[in-house]
């Protein structure tokens with residue numbers, strides 16, 4: 504079953520999380536803009552407007568106090584003496600009124616504003632009629648004007664300003680409510696965003712975990728397949744070697760031996776002075792050499808000692824023979840008593856030993872090697888060590904000797920490790936159980 508890489512769905516999950524963050528950022532930006540507008544356009548403006556209204560109230564109070572002084576009996580000053588004071592208060596009041604009108608909230612009813620302005624205009628117009636009365640010495644008329652009309656207008660203005668102040672306060676608390684609503688909306692949406700992002704992350708992670716599990720299962724299955732296949736290849740190879748060895752030994756060996764015997768017989772029948780003796784001797788010599796080669800080849804393909812005497816004797820025999828063949832000094836050491844080990848275990852361990860010693864001769868650049876075998880009741884360990892130049896950091900990729908060693912160890916359910924002994928060089932240690940595989944009969 505072909506497997507698809509999880510990248511597309513992972514990217515989709517990431518995209519969803521990023522899109523959620525981008526959308527939320529945009530949304531928060533808009534909300535913050537709204538908050539800023541509420542803060543500066545409504546609250547600040549409102550407060551400045553209220554300040555002007557308080558200023559107006561203050562001016563109206565001062566006007567009231569001035570009117571009270573003007574009505575006091577026994578006042579040492581003539582009424583006209585209050586004119587500059589009232590003019591000052593007027594300019595202050597009108598200034599505050601003008602500023603307040605500019606800051607008035609959008610919710611203010613135009614009629615209300617107009618009424619305030621009209622009352623104010625009327626008030627000052629009537630105040631201006633006060634001075635001719637005062638100048639003519641009509642003190643009582645002037646005071647009556649203040650008491651009745653002017654005080655009434657002033658009171659109207661004061662109550663209008665109070666109403667506006669209340670309106671400003673209402674507008675402020677409405678803005679506060681709006682701000683609180685924005686905060687709670689942003690907060691709620693932040694939780695929603697967190698939930699969406701967490702969901703996207705959780706979904707993507709779960710998906711990746713599932714895909715990873717499937718990939719690992721597949722790798723495990725493939726690795727199992729590969730092991731089985733390697734085992735089969737090695738078994739077929741060993742079978743072939745065994746059959747070839749038998750064929751060489753039995754067929755060719757017998758034919759060559761028979762040839763030698765027949766030639767010997769033939770030479771006896773020929774007269775002693777015949778020159779054919781020399782030729783027959785040469786042919787016998789060739790037949791003998793070929794027989795030796797065939798035997799050696801047969802032994803190399805599958806040593807009969809393995810089947811006849813088991814692994815322990817085969818290791819002794821091979822190290823001895825290999826030392827003689829190659830000139831390598833091999834220090835062989837055995838610990839424990841080896842049980843009978845034949846068949847599969849024997850052939851795999853034998854091949855591992857062959858390969859390890861071949862590698863010493865071919866790559867280690869030394870003339871000495873150590874072979875240590877330790878037998879325990881249910882396991883054995885074989886160590887092949889040399890103190891040569893050691894393995895390169897990056898061994899050549901072309902060789903298959905070490906791969907085959909690993910495969911064979913794997914087939915025996917054992918483990919193999921390559922290390923550097925304290926004296927330098929290479930150490931290969933193979934440990935296998937003696938019960939799992941093999942034929943100890």
Ligand SMILES: Nc1ncnc2c1ncn2[C@@H]1O[C@H](COP(=O)(O)OP(=O)(O)OP(=O)(O)O)[C@@H](O)[C@H]1O
Nearest residue numbers: 862863866867893894898899902903904905906929
């Ligand atoms: N005892 C050793 N000392 C130094 N280097 C070694 C030794 N054994 C193996 N190597 C290094 O490891 C490499 C791989 O060894 P491996 O047996 O797998 O391949 P090979 O011997 O080159 O070829 P092949 O065994 O397939 O004929 C070798 O080429 C060599 O560089």
Ligand SMILES: [Mg+2]
Nearest residue numbers: 862902904905
């Ligand atoms: Mg090799």
